[in-house]
Amino acid sequence: xxxxxxxxxxxxxxxxxxxxxxVSGYRPWPYLKPNSSNLMFGGSKKFEGSxxxxxxxxxxxxxxxxxxxxxxxxxxxxxxxxxxxxREFINSISAVDSKHPSVAGWWKTVQLYTDQTGANIxxxxxxxxxxxxxxxxHGKSLTRLSIQSVIxxxxxxxxxxxxxxxxxxxxxxxxxxxxxxxxxxxQVCGFHYFTFPSIVGYTLPYAxxxxxxxxxxxxxxxxxxVPQYMPGLKPLKSPNSDVGVDGxxxxxxxxxxxxxxxxxxNAWYAGQDPxxxxxxADLCEGIYGTGGGGSYTGQLLNDKDGATYNxxxxxxxYLVQWVWNHIVFLAFVGFGRVGVDA
Ligand SMILES: *[C@@H]1O[C@H](CO)[C@@H](O)[C@H](O)[C@H]1NC(C)=O
Ligand SMILES: *[C@@H]1O[C@H](CO)[C@@H](O)[C@H](O)[C@H]1NC(C)=O
Ligand SMILES: *[C@@H]1O[C@H](CO)[C@@H](O)[C@H](O)[C@H]1NC(C)=O
Numbered sequence: 001x002x003x004x005x006x007x008x009x010x011x012x013x014x015x016x017x018x019x020x021x022x023v024s025g026y027r028p029w030p031y032l033k034p035n036s037s038n039l040m041f042g043g044s045k046k047f048e049g050s051x052x053x054x055x056x057x058x059x060x061x062x063x064x065x066x067x068x069x070x071x072x073x074x075x076x077x078x079x080x081x082x083x084x085x086x087r088e089f090i091n092s093i094s095a096v097d098s099k100h101p102s103v104a105g106w107w108k109t110v111q112l113y114t115d116q117t118g119a120n121i122x123x124x125x126x127x128x129x130x131x132x133x134x135x136x137x138h139g140k141s142l143t144r145l146s147i148q149s150v151i152x153x154x155x156x157x158x159x160x161x162x163x164x165x166x167x168x169x170x171x172x173x174x175x176x177x178x179x180x181x182x183x184x185x186x187q188v189c190g191f192h193y194f195t196f197p198s199i200v201g202y203t204l205p206y207a208x209x210x211x212x213x214x215x216x217x218x219x220x221x222x223x224x225x226v227p228q229y230m231p232g233l234k235p236l237k238s239p240n241s242d243v244g245v246d247g248x249x250x251x252x253x254x255x256x257x258x259x260x261x262x263x264x265x266n267a268w269y270a271g272q273d274p275x276x277x278x279x280x281a282d283l284c285e286g287i288y289g290t291g292g293g294g295s296y297t298g299q300l301l302n303d304k305d306g307a308t309y310n311x312x313x314x315x316x317x318y319l320v321q322w323v324w325n326h327i328v329f330l331a332f333v334g335f336g337r338v339g340v341d342a
Contacts, residue, residue, distance in 0.1 A: 027286055028219055028227050028295075030186065056280065056326040058114075061266030064205075065119040066168040068260060069128035073154045073162070076136055076176030082211075085240045085316065086174065089249050092313025093125040093256075099312040101301075106253070106311055109323050113261045113268055113280070121260045128169065131162050136179070143182045144191075145199070147173060147208055152200040164202055170259050171195075171206040172252070177213040177244055185216035190251040192259045205263035207255035213244025221247025223297060223308070224319075236300075236308040239317040246319065250288075253320040254281035268326070283324040292322070 070090050074083065092103035111121045131154040138146045138153075151171050154162045163169065175181060183191075190209035197203060212220030218227030224238040224246055238246035258279040261268040269277030288310045292298025300308045300319070309317035 027189070028222050028230065030219070030227070030229075056268060056270045056283070056324060058116075058268055059266050059274070060116060061262070061264050063113060063115045063121055063267050064168055064170075064260045064263055065115060065122055067124040067126060068122050068168050068170060069126050069165060070170045070172050070256065071128045071130065071154075071162045071165075073131045073133060073150065073171065073173045074176075075133045075142075075150060075173060076140070076179050077134065078132075078174070078176055082242060082245045085242060085245050086248065086252065087127055088314050088316050089252065089318055090125065090127045090256075092316075092318070094123060095314050098314060101311050103253075103311050103313045103318060103320065106320060106323070107257075109325050110257045110260055110280070112325060112327055115267070122168070125256070128165075129160070129162055131157070131160070140178060141180045142175065142208075144193075147181070147206075148195050148199040151195055151204065151206055155200065155202070155204075164204070166202055166204055169204065170256065170263075171204055172256075173206060173208045174248070175208065175210045177211040177215070179210065180215065181208060181210050184210050185212065185219055189220035189247075190255050192255045194264050203264070205259050207252075207259055209248050209251045209255060211244040211248055213242075213247075217243055217247065220251065237306050239303065239307040239309040239319060241307075249318050250321045253318075254285070254323075257281045257323045280324040280326070281321065284322040287322045288319055 072083075072086065072090075089103065092098060093107050094104060095102070096104045098104055107123070107125070111123055113121050133150060133154065138150050142150065150173060154171070155164055162171070189212060190207060192205065192207035195202060195204045195206060210220070216227075217225030218230070221238075221243050223236045224243045225235050226233045235243075240246050258281050261280050262277065265274065265277060269279045270283070271278040286295070287293060287298055289298030289300045300310050301317075302308055303317060307317070309319050311318055311320055
């Protein structure tokens with residue numbers, strides 16, 4: 001039934017603008033009123049998954065099986081050193097020679113997802129052409145809709161437009177620390193969706209991730225910063241000496257994993273509601289190591305300077321949350337696992 005898909009997409013598109021995806025895992029969101037004594041004293045409450053969440057299902061839509069190319073759009077003011085941390089993370093996804101435990105090992109769990117034909121998610125994730133939007137083309141406060149206009153500007157620019165690649169291109173809008181985006185800090189640190197032909201001219205999978213360093217590091221760069229309302233809890237040292245950007249890395253990993261497995265929001269998700277899908281990274285939000293769950297991050301690694309990380313990339317270390325393995329029903333990265341009380 002060919003007419004169903006466009007109609008459904010239109011309905012999902014309109015409603016998704018009005019509804020914010022619920023967060024099933026852990027971050028110290030203000031509305032959760034986190035309790036610092038729980039966190040400090042090994043509050044290793046396991047993830048409270050319901051069977052509905054754990055039933056990760058394939059809904060017959062496409063996934064990204066061809067070589068994936070990520071096109072960053074740097075919105076606002078970015079330092080060279082910050083771009084480098086993020087670029088090297090993207091390049092690390094397919095860097096199979098990195099020391100174990102590695103970013104490439106983490107991506108192996110994402111590769112376990114397939115489409116109707118049995119083709120796996122691509123192993124190869126490349127950094128594509130980039131675009132700078134240094135002068136805040138759409139202001140310092142963006143909405144979900146104006147984000148699409150920023151992407152439109154990037155793909156239709158008179159000078160060096162980003163290539164249009166609906167089959168395997170991902171457009172990653174990264175906003176600097178002085179930019180507010182709708183729902184940032186209160187409900188989201190990043191999200192992914194696809195562009196509407198009526199705005200951009202094409203259906204392109206995209207994600208937005210914001211630098212929270214000024215607005216809410218205690219939420220979106222947690223555990224490298226802690227919220228003010230959790231006195232006594234000490235932040236962990238970040239691996240690349242940039243709290244905001246190190247915090248973004250885990251959110252970028254989360255969004256890229258979900259874009260690959262659910263680019264048009266009709267492929268891999270759990271739950272009954274396509275408007276509020278629970279996707280493969282949602283199930284492991286806040287889980288970075290063995291034993292993680294609830295408000296406990298799980299066991300992490302420390303480098304000789306005392307910085308905390310859980311995986312190696314090219315020349316650098318990163319802290320990235322785990323993703324859901326639908327075959328063994330566990331949050332998983334190939335070098336550890338955490339059970340779920342179902
Ligand atoms: C925080 O959690 C601890 C241990 O679970 C509990 O004893 C304490 O009353 C809680 N504090 C608040 C403010 O809820
Ligand atoms: C492809 O997916 C199948 C099913 O999940 C899995 O058994 C297989 O190991 C995957 N192949 C690769 C290369 O990841
Ligand atoms: C995909 O990427 C690999 C290297 O990562 C390359 O060898 C291969 O030719 C690429 N395939 C296509 C169709 O571009």
